[in-house]
Amino acid sequence: MRCPFCAHDDSQVKDSRPSDDGAAIRRRRQCAACGARFTTFERIQLRDLTVVKSGDRRQPFDREKLxxxxxxxxxxxxxxxxQVERLVSGIQRQLETTxxxxxxxxxxxxxVMEGLRGLDPVAYIRFAxxxxxxxxxxxxxxxAGNVGEAGRE
Structure with missing residues (x-):
């Protein structure tokens, strides 16, 4: 793994553990050249996903953008x-398993709208x-009127 501080190609894993949401492995690393410490996350990726945008433009799925x-x-x-991490991981898993x-x-x-609707009405309206x-x-x-009416049912 390349060091983000000095760009040296060699780093050593000092500690590994599951992330808070359990969907990734968190690794603490130390650069062999400069001694700086940094964290990386390793996730399972089932397949490469492509997002089809309006006008049939295609681009790779970007988890960080989501x-x-x-x-x-x-x-x-x-x-x-x-909670945000779990929502995004769940969406990514749904997309990969289709x-x-x-x-x-x-x-x-x-x-995203489905997930936010159950999480927080204000975040749901912001995203919408x-x-x-x-x-x-x-x-x-x-x-917002429709969101309020749906909450009263």
Missing amino acids: LRSVATACRKRPITPV GESETPSQRIGEL SVYKDFREAKDFEDF
């Missing part, structure tokens, strides 16, 4: 980083505002 967008929706909400190598971006958005491209206050009002 994690950032979910974390942004959950910012300043009573949601722990472990047997398909290509997934429409709309499907990923729907899975970007995903559904709200243009004016009325869009928020209509959507």
